[in-house]
Amino acid sequence: MKKVILLLVVAGAAAAAVAVALARGPAPQAGNASSHREAPLIAEDPSADNTDLYAFRSPDKPDTFTIVSNWIPGEDPAAGPNYYTFSPSARYNVYLDRNGDGKPDVTFRVRFKRNAGQFFLGDTAQPYTVTKIVGGKSSVVATGTTPPDNIGPRSTPNYHDLATKGIFPLGGGGSVFAGQRDDPFFGDIGAIFDLVAIRKGVGNAGGGKDFFAGYAVHTIALQLPIADYDTTSHVIGVWSSTDRQVVTVAQTKVKVKGKTRVRVAKKVVWQQVSRLGNPLINEAVIPTDKKDLWNRLSPATDKQFEQYYTSPILAAVINKLYNLGVKESDRSDLEAVLLTGLKQPNLNYTGPTLADELRLNLSIPPTAPHKVNRMGVLGGDLAGYPNGRRLEDDVIDITEQAVAGALIGTNIPLGDGVNADDKGYLSSFPYANDPNAGFDNTKGEPKP
Amino acid sequence: MRIRLALALAVAAVAAGALLLGGLFRDSRGAVPAPPPEAAAGALENELGTGDTASLVRSLQATLRRDPRNVHSYDLLGLAYQQRARETGDPAYYTKSEGVLRRALSLASNDLLATSGLGSLALSRHRFREALALGRRARALSPTTARSYGVIGDALGELGRYRKAFAAFDRLARLRPGLAAYARVSYARELRGDFPGAVAAMRLAVDAAVDEPEPLAWTDVQLGKLYWSHGHLGPATRQFRAALEAYPGYVYGLDALAQVEAAHGRYARAIRLERRAVETIPLPQFVTTLGDLEHVTGHDRLARRQYALIGVIQRLLAANGVRTDLETALFDVDHGVRLSHTLALARLARRDRPSIDGDDVLAWALARTGHCGEALRFSERAFRLGTRDAPKDFHRGMIERCLKHDAQARLWFRRALDLNPHFSLLWAPVARRYAS
Numbered sequence: 056m057k058k059v060i061l062l063l064v065v066a067g068a069a070a071a072a073v074a075v076a077l078a079r080g081p082a083p084q085a086g087n088a089s090s091h092r093e094a095p096l097i098a099e100d101p102s103a104d105n106t107d108l109y110a111f112r113s114p115d116k117p118d119t120f121t122i123v124s125n126w127i128p129g130e131d132p133a134a135g136p137n138y139y140t141f142s143p144s145a146r147y148n149v150y151l152d153r154n155g156d157g158k159p160d161v162t163f164r165v166r167f168k169r170n171a172g173q174f175f176l177g178d179t180a181q182p183y184t185v186t187k188i189v190g191g192k193s194s195v196v197a198t199g200t201t202p203p204d205n206i207g208p209r210s211t212p213n214y215h216d217l218a219t220k221g222i223f224p225l226g227g228g229g230s231v232f233a234g235q236r237d238d239p240f241f242g243d244i245g246a247i248f249d250l251v252a253i254r255k256g257v258g259n260a261g262g263g264k265d266f267f268a269g270y271a272v273h274t275i276a277l278q279l280p281i282a283d284y285d286t287t288s289h290v291i292g293v294w295s296s297t298d299r300q301v302v303t304v305a306q307t308k309v310k311v312k313g314k315t316r317v318r319v320a321k322k323v324v325w326q327q328v329s330r331l332g333n334p335l336i337n338e339a340v341i342p343t344d345k346k347d348l349w350n351r352l353s354p355a356t357d358k359q360f361e362q363y364y365t366s367p368i369l370a371a372v373i374n375k376l377y378n379l380g381v382k383e384s385d386r387s388d389l390e391a392v393l394l395t396g397l398k399q400p401n402l403n404y405t406g407p408t409l410a411d412e413l414r415l416n417l418s419i420p421p422t423a424p425h426k427v428n429r430m431g432v433l434g435g436d437l438a439g440y441p442n443g444r445r446l447e448d449d450v451i452d453i454t455e456q457a458v459a460g461a462l463i464g465t466n467i468p469l470g471d472g473v474n475a476d477d478k479g480y481l482s483s484f485p486y487a488n489d490p491n492a493g494f495d496n497t498k499g500e501p502k503p
Numbered sequence: 504m505r506i507r508l509a510l511a512l513a514v515a516a517v518a519a520g521a522l523l524l525g526g527l528f529r530d531s532r533g534a535v536p537a538p539p540p541e542a543a544a545g546a547l548e549n550e551l552g553t554g555d556t557a558s559l560v561r562s563l564q565a566t567l568r569r570d571p572r573n574v575h576s577y578d579l580l581g582l583a584y585q586q587r588a589r590e591t592g593d594p595a596y597y598t599k600s601e602g603v604l605r606r607a608l609s610l611a612s613n614d615l616l617a618t619s620g621l622g623s624l625a626l627s628r629h630r631f632r633e634a635l636a637l638g639r640r641a642r643a644l645s646p647t648t649a650r651s652y653g654v655i656g657d658a659l660g661e662l663g664r665y666r667k668a669f670a671a672f673d674r675l676a677r678l679r680p681g682l683a684a685y686a687r688v689s690y691a692r693e694l695r696g697d698f699p700g701a702v703a704a705m706r707l708a709v710d711a712a713v714d715e716p717e718p719l720a721w722t723d724v725q726l727g728k729l730y731w732s733h734g735h736l737g738p739a740t741r742q743f744r745a746a747l748e749a750y751p752g753y754v755y756g757l758d759a760l761a762q763v764e765a766a767h768g769r770y771a772r773a774i775r776l777e778r779r780a781v782e783t784i785p786l787p788q789f790v791t792t793l794g795d796l797e798h799v800t801g802h803d804r805l806a807r808r809q810y811a812l813i814g815v816i817q818r819l820l821a822a823n824g825v826r827t828d829l830e831t832a833l834f835d836v837d838h839g840v841r842l843s844h845t846l847a848l849a850r851l852a853r854r855d856r857p858s859i860d861g862d863d864v865l866a867w868a869l870a871r872t873g874h875c876g877e878a879l880r881f882s883e884r885a886f887r888l889g890t891r892d893a894p895k896d897f898h899r900g901m902i903e904r905c906l907k908h909d910a911q912a913r914l915w916f917r918r919a920l921d922l923n924p925h926f927s928l929l930w931a932p933v934a935r936r937y938a939s
Binding site: 100101102103127130139140141142143144145169299300301302303304305326328343344345346347348351 | 645682703
């Protein structure tokens, strides 16, 4: 559900920009409703909004792999007095598909509690429980507490140490971290449709500005022993999602000792409202009228969306803008990379089932941090996107070049001019960096 | 802010003797109560944005100057204008929103966002039949998109077609549970007299709103009002304070706290809070409450000035396509304004909006014009869902009293006061007097 604007910039050429989909970040509350209750209708539901998903072999612990799953787009560290938290009424899921059928074989499910009282300053530490579900059997594998949001040196001094205390062991092996992180995503979305912060002037000839610099997200990171999850093909599929409880108007009214009482259904019904596998699918691939549907479904049924992968809107947009003659239909190359994994070259193929998942080949060793190529596989670095996804991978440039035909022999140096995160990453788990403090925050874009 | 200028001019005109609401207080009988919670002029009673909307509008306008056929930008601009209406209280933004959304549809007649955006706009303008048609069109364009069911359900509810309205809310809740669905389910349960269920659903809404200050404040206020309407002053106050904590200066929080202060008899504080709300966004319901507060504290001259302002605001709303017949009728009946004319207005409003509130306002107008037998019929209709709402109980008490059913009347007055002893600044004392 990440909302992002893709800014396409032809390197070296006169710049033009186009916005695709809605902006990521605090979009306007454009909802509207009935005459007197006025409940918002287009609530953005940021606490259920998956922003990004990463899966990679841990560079410092190569016998493990790491999944970093992010929620809550565009957290402004200086947004007090109301600080960000996971929703206590939602269910946060990370799924592993070990046999390529698009269905979960292992589920990590995280539920957060609200700390007592309202969210006063500094009271954003949330207790949580991690449940692991395998074959219908669930067991609690960790309980932990998130570090509080990074408010500033007075409320949250020594933040890095504080955050490090937020790493907890997973029963059966591995570690978990949950809490606020610097948004590892980078990209220039300060374009014409930018709903968050408006760049002065349009057209960005290279030298793009990282819109996400300074903003934070909420992260659930898992580090897992490869030996426990490896498969015969060595490829696992990963996706994340958020569920919310379904409540309906009618409750059963029953008479108890002559008094009418309402019987509340004991069994909670959950509905998935957001999901994320490969980056930019919800924003750049799935059309507006299908977004709700797509977000409700699991990857196993993604065949129904096939046409949007083989005839991507983005290709048409690129042609309209630059007249590059990009192939607009029959894009089996994109379908393969996003829905089945790559067979040729043999990278991360999981079988014929079309399913939007990050596919990580656990047998490919991690690239040493100083040798990482931000273009991943397109740059000859097989340990990066679309083989899983590392924090360093420049998915906007990779996606634009792939859509332009990089996998079918057409190399066009599209890109957004932002090649790395401003803050860098940690060298060990959870890798995603500490968030900026609200106290001294400098963001990529000042709000006008 | 243009609306403030417009209001200032209009108020000056009032002062110059052009009394806009002729016969104000002609039939005052000394009782000038606050509106029940549902009497809000809804179009404006909505969330406030996070402050970026003005620059968003500028940016979208710039885009459209360069690319005047960009449907998606028209969609976003149309929604942004609706947001501006909420932020500023200036209904001229509704007119602008309609213009750009219609432009989007003229470029792409099947555009989903423009269609449902026009549906939302129609709801804001209290044009519920229009909203229903647009919601249904949006549903036909994309049956799997949750939002259309919110538009449909809201419209059906205001048209008094509750079974179908609740089914639409349930569909919304199954397709996309979240704040929008929870708040509607809570409201529906409240209408059905299911207070614990309504609280439970609104609590979920609060928990779903955690990361957006304004929606969080909005849900806090809604939950607080739910407690308030059932006489739970303490929990209500906590929610109102939480709202102001989440979103400092939140006008609906100020308005709600003003009523808490008044309930405790602290009128000076109440007036200060309500005045802050009115000065930020002059919504009719805030202005009414301020006028009522001034009236009960013996400042009738100040009160009359506020009441005169309401007529001006409603004219401004009407000029921008907002229907406020029901709200105007309730205000007029409550304040004894031109009652015979008001009865006609209430009938018209109820025809347009045959909800339980439409029934209740008409019943109240009939009672105050001496048509108590007919009033009883509509009051009975107003209770057809089993709703617990103190103002409706009070109206029923007045009807029974008028019909000389004195014992029945006392029961209804007590029922109102048992539910919420502070249900109305000025009618609650009347209920207390008649209950004994």
